[in-house]
Amino acid sequence: MNGEKPEGFSSWMIQWGVYLLVVVFLALGITYGLTIPPFESPDEPFHLNTVRYIAVHWALPPRVMPDRRLMTGADVARSLEYTETRVFYAPPLYYSLGAILVSWTDMRDLPRLLVPNPTWEKGWSPVPGTDPWNKNFYARVAWGITGETIWALYLLRLLSLGLGVVTVLSTHALARRLWPDRPMLSLGAAALVALNPQFIALSAGVTNDNLLIALCTLFFAHTVSCIQNGTKRQWALLGGFAGLTLLTKQSGWLLLPTGVLAALMQQVSWRQRFRNAGLFLSIALTIGLWWYVRGAVLYSDPMGFGPHVAGQNPLARFGLREAWTCFQTYWAAFGWGLILADGYVYWCIAGLLGAGLLGLLFALRPGGSWWRLPPAIRRGMALVALAFGLNAAALVRWAMATGAPFGRLLFPTIAPVAVLTAYGLAQWARWKGCRWMQEAGLIAAIAFNACIPWRFIRPAFTYSRPLRTAPATLQPVHQAFQNGIQLLGYEVSWDRLQAGRRASLILYWYTPSPPQARYWVSVRLGPRDPAGHVAGQDIWLGDTLYPTDLWRAGDIVRQVHHLSIPDWAPAPGLYWLRIGVYSEETGRIPLQDGPGDMVVLGPWRLLPAGSPPAPACVTDYRLGDAIRLKGYDLAWEREGDQRYLAVTLQWQAVEEVGADYTAFVHLLDGEGRLVAQHDGPPRGGEYPTSWWRVGEQVPDTHRLLLERLPEGPLSLQVGMYHPETLARLPAYDQTESRLPADVVPLARIWTDESGTLQFSCSP
Numbered sequence: 018m019n020g021e022k023p024e025g026f027s028s029w030m031i032q033w034g035v036y037l038l039v040v041v042f043l044a045l046g047i048t049y050g051l052t053i054p055p056f057e058s059p060d061e062p063f064h065l066n067t068v069r070y071i072a073v074h075w076a077l078p079p080r081v082m083p084d085r086r087l088m089t090g091a092d093v094a095r096s097l098e099y100t101e102t103r104v105f106y107a108p109p110l111y112y113s114l115g116a117i118l119v120s121w122t123d124m125r126d127l128p129r130l131l132v133p134n135p136t137w138e139k140g141w142s143p144v145p146g147t148d149p150w151n152k153n154f155y156a157r158v159a160w161g162i163t164g165e166t167i168w169a170l171y172l173l174r175l176l177s178l179g180l181g182v183v184t185v186l187s188t189h190a191l192a193r194r195l196w197p198d199r200p201m202l203s204l205g206a207a208a209l210v211a212l213n214p215q216f217i218a219l220s221a222g223v224t225n226d227n228l229l230i231a232l233c234t235l236f237f238a239h240t241v242s243c244i245q246n247g248t249k250r251q252w253a254l255l256g257g258f259a260g261l262t263l264l265t266k267q268s269g270w271l272l273l274p275t276g277v278l279a280a281l282m283q284q285v286s287w288r289q290r291f292r293n294a295g296l297f298l299s300i301a302l303t304i305g306l307w308w309y310v311r312g313a314v315l316y317s318d319p320m321g322f323g324p325h326v327a328g329q330n331p332l333a334r335f336g337l338r339e340a341w342t343c344f345q346t347y348w349a350a351f352g353w354g355l356i357l358a359d360g361y362v363y364w365c366i367a368g369l370l371g372a373g374l375l376g377l378l379f380a381l382r383p384g385g386s387w388w389r390l391p392p393a394i395r396r397g398m399a400l401v402a403l404a405f406g407l408n409a410a411a412l413v414r415w416a417m418a419t420g421a422p423f424g425r426l427l428f429p430t431i432a433p434v435a436v437l438t439a440y441g442l443a444q445w446a447r448w449k450g451c452r453w454m455q456e457a458g459l460i461a462a463i464a465f466n467a468c469i470p471w472r473f474i475r476p477a478f479t480y481s482r483p484l485r486t487a488p489a490t491l492q493p494v495h496q497a498f499q500n501g502i503q504l505l506g507y508e509v510s511w512d513r514l515q516a517g518r519r520a521s522l523i524l525y526w527y528t529p530s531p532p533q534a535r536y537w538v539s540v541r542l543g544p545r546d547p548a549g550h551v552a553g554q555d556i557w558l559g560d561t562l563y564p565t566d567l568w569r570a571g572d573i574v575r576q577v578h579h580l581s582i583p584d585w586a587p588a589p590g591l592y593w594l595r596i597g598v599y600s601e602e603t604g605r606i607p608l609q610d611g612p613g614d615m616v617v618l619g620p621w622r623l624l625p626a627g628s629p630p631a632p633a634c635v636t637d638y639r640l641g642d643a644i645r646l647k648g649y650d651l652a653w654e655r656e657g658d659q660r661y662l663a664v665t666l667q668w669q670a671v672e673e674v675g676a677d678y679t680a681f682v683h684l685l686d687g688e689g690r691l692v693a694q695h696d697g698p699p700r701g702g703e704y705p706t707s708w709w710r711v712g713e714q715v716p717d718t719h720r721l722l723l724e725r726l727p728e729g730p731l732s733l734q735v736g737m738y739h740p741e742t743l744a745r746l747p748a749y750d751q752t753e754s755r756l757p758a759d760v761v762p763l764a765r766i767w768t769d770e771s772g773t774l775q776f777s778c779s780p
Contacts, residue, residue: 034204035189042211045466046178050221052470054478055170055354055571056155058222065223069124072116080316083328100126106321108308110264119169129164132156136561145355152355152477158560174497177227181220185211187234188432192579194241195394202443208555209435212462229266230733233429236272240279240399256300263305267320268429282396303713329419335419339422347424356477376444388460401433480608484573490526496616497609498598503527504616517584517626526574532565539597540578551586552577586625590703629716632667633780636763640737641746643672651776662721670709677705678737682719687729693721733763
């Protein structure tokens with residue numbers, strides 16, 4: 018970018034770079050277009066509906082005013098439904114071209130495809146963010162995956178992508194006309210357009226913005242030629258570009274003062290300047306003014322802004338928050354502007370733009386490179402900067418009136434932004450350490466754009482398309498509810514769970530007939546007692562994209578549930594999944610066969626979040642061949658007037674246990690009489706010994722009720738026995754000697770002079 022003739026990779030980029038850039042842009046655009054579902058590009062249904070109206074009626078759609086502002090989710094849902102004429106009014110050029118392109122179909126299935134996301138009705142409006150939940154404006158209708166409307170939509174998306182190519186090439190042409198001897202700078206300007214993720218996504222959608230942007234970029238490239246040496250024919254062509262933008266979108270009016278000023282800036286006689294300005298203006302108005310006159314005569318609304326302003330909620334102010342939203346939606350906010358990239362992405366882009374701005378200010382300083390440019394080039398750069406300023410001012414006014422601070426509305430001047438940023442960045446190329454960053458930045462931008470569909474867009478829009486056959490990998494369940502919906506089976510990727518982590522469960526549902534209601538699915542993870550669940554999820558069966566009232570007979574629906582298990586969940590232990598179906602009107606749906614209304618799956622082990630703390634008293638006793646007692650802790654507890662001795666034993670499995678045993682804890686007085694005892698399976702039966710894994714340590718608490726404390730020292734003993742035969746497990750000490758009565762002696766307990774209970778780990 019510094020005017021020197023590059024070598025190696027850079028020389029190859031000069032010769033072939035712009036063509037490679039177009040190929041990369043097309044590849045990325047096709048990927049984005051296939052990743053973003055139908056109708057999920059901003060305003061795509063409205064534009065598609067207008068194309069359909071013209072294709073069917075071969076007439077301009079009438080202006081329709083909204084009957085209310087979009088104040089509630091229900092209002093939004095109604096506005097997203099299909100209507101013959103939308104509350105949407107814009108000049109007709111793009112829609113007429115689109116109607117010719119798809120004239121082979123009347124898109125008769127469009128009305129049944131436009132099913133608003135049912136969460137609007139619940140007041141769960143989609144919100145921006147990086148999480149993948151509920152970013153869609155429309156539900157996914159299974160029979161709409163293919164069909165004439167979908168084919169027409171993708172054909173129009175290809176048209177938009179072609180217009181995006183025009184914008185990229187025109188940006189390159191604009192930069193070449195400004196700096197014909199600096200090819201790397203021209204390539205950099207084109208790359209700032211072609212590798213803008215938001216521009217790629219917009220170019221992969223159905224919208225009149227793409228035609229407007231292409232025409233505006235052609236206008237700017239041709240304006241520079243007109244300033245330098247414009248003939249009458251060139252000024253007439255410039256007026257033609259401006260007139261076509263007037264017929265594409267109301268933003269085209271911004272080009273009229275730009276074109277007139279360009280004519281007045283030309284270095285010719287004032288008579289010629291006024292002649293060129295008049296020629297430009299007359300041709301532009303001849304082409305485009307009729308639509309605005311029509312609006313004034315028919316609706317007393319020449320600009321056609323009435324439907325937009327009447328239906329939206331204006332902003333009270335335009336501050337830093339709104340400016341940041343504009344910045345995000347200029348670079349990377351996908352779908353309807355709800356799918357955001359990670360925060361560091363925006364700061365990296367801000368750093369790039371900041372470097373470009375600093376370089377531009379450096380060039381504008383007294384004696385800077387700006388002042389060494391030819392006067393015609395300086396005028397051209399000043400003119401495109403002015404065009405961006407007009408566009409930015411119009412965006413602020415539009416955002417204040419409609420509550421829509423969307424940065425993509427600055428794309429008509431995306432080429433001026435790109436060439437000025439590229440020029441500013443080129444100022445840094447004089448430092449040798451910055452030269453290598455040109456190629457490195459280009460490669461990094463391509464790689465980042467290639468990751469976006471899979472990192473951000475696809476997860477947000479992924480839904481379970483109905484299957485016709487169940488996968489062979491599912492674990493069969495075959496439980497049916499009385500509404501006819503069946504749980505065929507499930508898939509899990511774990512053989513055990515862990516506290517503090519997230520677990521994913523996949524359920525497969527089947528319906529022999531179309532459900533007549535919208536059902537919910539309840540998933541609960543908990544121990545034997547269902548009331549003790551530690552994680553769960555309640556969501557529409559089929560999720561927000563394909564709820565049950567859209568299901569067809571024979572659908573097999575795959576639904577993924579993510580359960581966040583808290584780190585405080587009691588563990589280790591056995592946990593079950595309990596799955597139910599219910600509706601808001603009738604409550605829980607009972608099972609067809611058997612009592613209850615929950616399908617129970619499991620159990621699975623739940624392991625603790627970390628290793629258990631080391632016991633206060635360390636021991637090494639063996640019970641049977643598979644279990645060791647590694648230590649224990651003692652604590653005194655009170656509940657009202659009752660006092661308990663809590664004994665926490667630290668067991669460890671050294672081999673597979675193979676059976677379920679019961680532990681006993683006895684407290685004896687000095688004469689060997691039983692003072693208190695507690696018998697029970699480890700962890701209250703929540704984690705039987707047959708489930709213990711080799712090497713696993715299992716804390717097991719037993720509470721001994723002490724109604725009165727006898728005088729003299731006490732001793733504590735523990736052991737295990739089989740609950741059916743009552744046969745005790747053989748107990749051995751550290752020397753592998755069998756202990757009398759297969760009892761493990763533990764602490765000695767006594768009361769000191771103040772009456773405080775004391776204990777010693779030595780038996």
